[in-house]
Amino acid sequence: MNILFQMFYAVKRMIMNPKAILINLLTYAIVILILGSVFGSTYDIQKSLGKVTIAYANLDSGRNGAIVDAVLHSNDVTQLAELKPVMSLDDGKVLINKDEADVIIYIPDNFSDDKDLPHVVKVYLSTDYGVPTMVVKNIVSSLTNMMNTSSVIYNITGKTEVDAMASELQKNNEENVKEQSLTSSSLQATTAMGYYSIAMILMLLLYGQEYGIFMASEDYLGPLGNRMRLSAVKPYVQYIGKGLGLSLVTFLQGVILLLFTKYVYGVDWGNHIMVVLLTLFVLSILVTLLGLMLVIITRSIQKAQSISNFISLGGTFIVGGFVIADFGSVAYLSPSYYAKTALFNVVYGNQVEQALINIGVMILICIGFVLVSLVASRRTVE
Secondary structure, three states: OHHHHHHHHHHHHHOOOHHHHHHHHHHHHHHHHHHHHHOHHHHOHHHHHOOEEEEEEEOOOOHHHHHHHHHHOOHHHHOOEEEEEOOOHHHHHHHHHOOOOOEEEEEOOOHHHOOOOOOOOEEEEOOOOOHHHHHHHHHHHHHHHHHHHHHHHHHHHOOOOOHHHHHHHHHOHHHHHHHHOOHHHHHOOOOHHHHHHHHHHHHHHHOOHHHHHHHHHHHHOHHHHHHHHHOOOOHHHHHHHHHHHHHHHHHHHHHHHHHHHHHOOOOOOOOOHHHHHHHHHHHHHHHHHHHHHHHHHHOOHHHHHHHHHHHHHHHHHHOOOOOOOOOHHHHHHOOOHHHHHHHHHHHHOOOHHHHHHHHHHHHHHHHHHHHHHHHHHHHHHO
16 A cells, blocks of 8 residues: 555656646657658558669579568569669679668578578678668568478478468469567558657656655655655665655657647557557656666766666667667667667557567566666665
8 A cells, every 4th residue: 555655646746747748748749740741651651662672592492492582472572662673682782782772681592401490691781871771671581481481391291392481472462461469560551640659658658767866865865865764664665655656647649649649640559559569668668767776876866867868869869769760689789779669569560579678678677677776786885
């Protein structure tokens, strides 16, 4: 009951000034409208960017080579990509150098002989960023998933042929591509308004670090913090109750903005809204714990707020929140990376399992923040 009381008290204090919250929500709603409108005419991959040009050399005549051909020539891929078969890797590099291809996909002649997982598809990109790169990476991801599945079938049944997989893709491509959850085809349905709705909601939640900073400043710094530690309230009750309460305030703001984009801007949030809400709630807890940890480590509200603002802006940028770009492994540094990945998986790819994996990673990060905060707070008290 004490935990519930702490939650209620924390929520009540934060919503005592609804004007600030409404202004914040209105600001993000306007930003989504501006970005969605400005980039709306240039966001459609097929109309504005044209097709991605893929030079591919498939020298393998075995079962995996057949899978490669089946996927690359499927309707969903050919709608996004123009295929240019080449005889060798060098021929593909010539096309790259002439700007006649965006990427080379190379399959060696002994590729099907390799029974070890995972199968590695060699990809040579002309650039490391941009939508063409995102499309190609997702196509290749689908390829490797199918070939790994093929190897599992081989190891279990001992069959040397997997013609059924390739022939089914050719005969009934649309159904099988949906089963394989080809993310590149899902990108085709993504709108600028939908993309920036996700990006700005995540940015709004990132600023929930401020609540964690507020919580830590009361409980760990200055005379008030000393009095709080001498009070009868157990530290873990206060920590859990206030943490969940402040996370709930952040989460509710995200939900309000989500509903606004859905019913005012017409954004489609997919068929798994509960997974979407779970993602937002776990991220809300994560950012609250992050703000708390920053204060405990730095022992300064000003330093914590400076770091928090940098994390919010920088983290949004490196996950493509402002411009559509692929920053590679650098994006892992953003607290919202796994949330964004989960949302795109479940909203545009119907990949619930992948979304839950990313949610699990965020929970592990939350546990890490708690452990670091506990260690740092002990030193602060001493």
